[in-house]
Amino acid sequence: MQVALPAHEIEVGTELLSRPxxxxxxxxxxxxxxxxxxxxxxGERMAMFFQLDLPADLESFGGDHLLxxxxxxxxxxxxxxxxxxxxxQRYWDAPQPPYPGPFWRVVLQCNAVARAEVEPAVRALQxxxxxxxxxxxxxxxxxYGFKVGGTPSWAQDPEYYTCACGTDLVYLCQVPEGMxxxxxxxxxxxxxxxxxxxYNLFLGNEVYLLACPAxxxxxxxxxxxxx
Numbered sequence: 461m462q463v464a465l466p467a468h469e470i471e472v473g474t475e476l477l478s479r480p481x482x483x484x485x486x487x488x489x490x491x492x493x494x495x496x497x498x499x500x501x502x503g504e505r506m507a508m509f510f511q512l513d514l515p516a517d518l519e520s521f522g523g524d525h526l527l528x529x530x531x532x533x534x535x536x537x538x539x540x541x542x543x544x545x546x547x548x549q550r551y552w553d554a555p556q557p558p559y560p561g562p563f564w565r566v567v568l569q570c571n572a573v574a575r576a577e578v579e580p581a582v583r584a585l586q587x588x589x590x591x592x593x594x595x596x597x598x599x600x601x602x603x604y605g606f607k608v609g610g611t612p613s614w615a616q617d618p619e620y621y622t623c624a625c626g627t628d629l630v631y632l633c634q635v636p637e638g639m640x641x642x643x644x645x646x647x648x649x650x651x652x653x654x655x656x657x658x659y660n661l662f663l664g665n666e667v668y669l670l671a672c673p674a675x676x677x678x679x680x681x682x683x684x685x686x687x
Contacts, residue, residue: 466517467594467602467610470587477584480574482525483512485641486582490525490572495678497575500531501561507532508579509641509661512587514568514632518609520673521632525572526608528635528669530661532581534563535652537662537685546622552679564662566669566681582659583642608633612668615686621670623680629670637666637687 472485480488489497489508498506506529516522540547541554548554556562578584594602594610600618602611612618612631621629640658643650650659661667665685672680 462596462598463611464593464595465602465610466515466591468515468589468591468608470512470589470606470608472606473586473588475586477586481586482572483587483589485510485585485587486579487511487584488574488576488578489527490569490574491527491567492569492571492678493573495567495569498529498565498567500534500563501559502531502533502563504531504533506530506563506565507581507659509582509659510587512589512608514608515589515591517591518632520630521568521671523570525569526633526669527567527569528661529565529567530659531563532648532650532659534559535650535660535663536563537665538564538683540621540682543624546626547624547682549624550677551624551682552677564683565679566683567678568671568675568681569678581643581647583644585642605636606634606639613666614668615666619668619684619686621682621684623672623674623676625672625674625676625680627672627674627676629682630673631668632671632681633669635661635667638664
């Protein structure tokens with residue numbers, strides 16, 4: 461049976477930003493006062509790839525501010541750490557083989573304000589959201605593309621996870637396979653990226669962000685990678 465769920469297509473602008481905006485690729489991170497700018501296991505500060513205010517019609521997450529960070533120098537797919545039938549405690553800090561720690565961080569913020577320092581590696585471009593009804597196909601997959609809400613367009617079999625707190629994670633956002641994020645001129649090239657002037661998330665895999673609706677921790681989000 462086809463199902464239509466509220467969703468929002470995310471469109472990337474073309475004009476370089478000169479001031480903080482809450483919906484952006486790169487730019488000035490909007491973070492809660494106590495939230496530090498995330499660092500990779502290598503000690504390098506992660507690049508902020510994008511951020512946005514989640515629309516009010518997203519159950520459990522409406523009004524939250526979502527930020528996606530990823531190391532510029534390390535680029536790989538995710539490997540879920542298990543503890544029995546659910547994700548391990550503090551799975552967002554767990555080792556990511558072959559690395560001894562995480563190279564990415566996704567956070568949900570409730571009282572986010574702009575930081576004074578702009579993201580130095582990723583070009584700052586504005587994001588805009590357009591509401592649409594995400595209608596599933598006969599396989600139960602939603603629309604393909606860069607979006608929040610709706611139903612994931614699983615490239616492989618659907619994946620389901622239970623948070624370390626015991627709550628089932630909920631699909632929140634999708635980044636399409638091969639999406640490029642423009643880098644500032646002169647930035648170091650990202651390993652395994654498709655171009656010298658662009659960066660990718662998780663080797664350019666299709667990414668599905670699954671978040672804990674109990675909000676047990678701002679970082680309680682798991683990025684599923686498929687291709």
